[in-house]
Amino acid sequence: MDSVLSLMDHVKPATPAEACQAFYVFASASILGINVLPADLRSALMDYGARLQGGNQKEPGKLAGILGLLRVPHSWFLHYYILSVACSGFWAWQYLTRGSVMEWLVKGQVRDGRESVELLRVFVAWGLMTLQGMRRLYESFFVMKPGSSPMSSIHWIVGQVYYLDMSISVWIEGSGAILDSWNGIESSRRIPPRLPIAIGLFLAGWIKQNQCHKHLAGLKKYTLPDQGWFQRIVCPHYTSECLIYLGLALAAAPSGKIVNRTVLMGLMFVAVNLGTTASSTKKWYAEKFGPEKVASKWKMIPFIF
Numbered sequence: 001m002d003s004v005l006s007l008m009d010h011v012k013p014a015t016p017a018e019a020c021q022a023f024y025v026f027a028s029a030s031i032l033g034i035n036v037l038p039a040d041l042r043s044a045l046m047d048y049g050a051r052l053q054g055g056n057q058k059e060p061g062k063l064a065g066i067l068g069l070l071r072v073p074h075s076w077f078l079h080y081y082i083l084s085v086a087c088s089g090f091w092a093w094q095y096l097t098r099g100s101v102m103e104w105l106v107k108g109q110v111r112d113g114r115e116s117v118e119l120l121r122v123f124v125a126w127g128l129m130t131l132q133g134m135r136r137l138y139e140s141f142f143v144m145k146p147g148s149s150p151m152s153s154i155h156w157i158v159g160q161v162y163y164l165d166m167s168i169s170v171w172i173e174g175s176g177a178i179l180d181s182w183n184g185i186e187s188s189r190r191i192p193p194r195l196p197i198a199i200g201l202f203l204a205g206w207i208k209q210n211q212c213h214k215h216l217a218g219l220k221k222y223t224l225p226d227q228g229w230f231q232r233i234v235c236p237h238y239t240s241e242c243l244i245y246l247g248l249a250l251a252a253a254p255s256g257k258i259v260n261r262t263v264l265m266g267l268m269f270v271a272v273n274l275g276t277t278a279s280s281t282k283k284w285y286a287e288k289f290g291p292e293k294v295a296s297k298w299k300m301i302p303f304i305f
């Protein structure tokens with residue numbers, strides 16, 4: 001008993017960054033697990049939007065049938081971006097007013113050591129995340145063509161947790177710098193190395209994704225997208241999403257490191273999640289338009305996937 005108690009003394013509680021990372025790992029592992037379930041269950045949990053509208057849908061089993069009853073509209077993606085923008089605003093307000101929620105998280109994080117992302121990088125990463133949330137919100141209202149396709153309510157819930165988690169991930173490793181600035185300690189004003197490259201990658205993904213969404217919105221539902229990156233990739237809007245989070249992971253890198261580990265784990269989740277959906281999309285297009293139409297296209301990542 002004593003040895004168990006002394007072992008417990010050495011177990012450190014997780015920092016907020018580790019808690020954020022744990023969600024990404026758990027969610028990624030769950031998606032990989034879902035991929036080996038029977039096809040009807042996998043589809044009920046993972047497929048959404050256009051992929052559920054066509055194709056050779058077989059009669060689902062009992063559990064898949066129940067999950068099918070718990071669907072919400074695909075257009076509820078809108079809620080992700082309302083949440084994302086609201087969270088960005090909330091954290092800005094918390095920073096400016098030394099709010100108790102941010103202070104609690106920041107103090108929990110610096111327990112692990114004072115190694116930190118520079119303040120300028122924290123502001124840039126926060127700003128880029130806000131830009132992404134705002135553009136997606138704008139697109140949800142003014143660009144995307146309304147449809148009646150569904151998605152699983154579990155998918156919708158996981159998405160909400162993801163955007164909440166990511167709103168914290170972009171600044172949590174900068175807790176030391178945030179605390180210093182609250183305590184009046186001046187931060188460096190020099191442009192950190194590689195930051196312009198990170199911003200460039202983010203903007204390339206940001207602009208490209210908007211072009212992809214405009215193209216999808218201009219299509220008759222459901223036809224084969226064939227312009228720009230769609231000529232070579234089945235889901236270039238997902239490629240763009242990966243570029244966006246790669247840019248963010250580089251922009252928010254702590255001093256002496258190339259990437260921000262927490263955002264990188266978020267990118268891992270994005271890649272696993274969207275990679276699964278890109279596979280379903282390619283299969284659905286092949287069934288609907290003929291395999292030859294998509295055979296030569298990458299699903300999401302050129303030369304790799």
Ligand SMILES: NC(=O)c1ccc[n+]([C@@H]2O[C@H](COP(=O)([O-])OP(=O)(O)OC[C@H]3O[C@@H](n4cnc5c(N)ncnc54)[C@H](OP(=O)(O)O)[C@@H]3O)[C@@H](O)[C@H]2O)c1
Binds near residue numbers: 048269
């Ligand atoms: N960070 C993350 O983890 C994450 C997760 C999911 C998505 N996202 C991002 O959110 C954005 C939207 O993703 P999504 O999965 O919703 O994309 P999607 O399934 O391709 O759908 C996007 C829009 O295009 C329409 N559409 C799709 N294929 C079409 C076709 N062949 N013909 C006509 N219209 C078509 C859809 O219509 P319907 O509404 O009728 O289906 C929907 O309005 C992407 O940029 C993605 O990167 C991010």
